[in-house]
Amino acid sequence: MKKNKKNYSIFVILFISISFFSPKLIANENINFLSLKNNEVNLRQGPSFKYPIKLVYKKKYLPVIIIDKSETWRQIKDFESNSGWIHISQLSKKKSGINIKKNSIIHKKPTTYSRPIAKLEIGRLVLIAKCKKEWCKINTGNYSGWIAKDSLWGKAE
Secondary structure, three states: OHHHHHHHHHHHHHHHHHHHHOHHHHHHHHOOEEEEOOOOEEEEOOOOOOOOEEEEEOOOOOEEEEEEEEOOEEEEEOOOOOEEEEEHHHEEOOOEEEEOOOOEEEEOOOOOOOOEEEEEOOOOEEEEEEEOOOEEEEEEOOEEEEEEHHHEEOOOO
């Protein structure tokens, strides 16, 4: 009987450890990307309209990562590591990304062997239609195609 209790205890501890420390669970709980809803959004020093404005974003759909919450406010960080508070009315669930790699290519299909459509400059904003394991289908300007997922900051995990 003691041996069964010991085995059961080990099983429970192992199960809890695997569940708790699963990288996919950690990624899904901690990484929550949203985008800016308007062409002009204030980033504040604290979670209230009483706090001063740190900077004003002037790019609709710019991706941001949520790092904290306080009632109707979200503390965010952008791809340049600026952080502050934005009211939830200024955030959108529209998926977007910023190209962070030099020589990123938009391809016709999700493979490097497919026809190249365009080259993206670093810092280019793209709207994400969908993502697969290693590729995202994107739209930017007059171009639509697939880009390697690791070229983007702000993508849905």
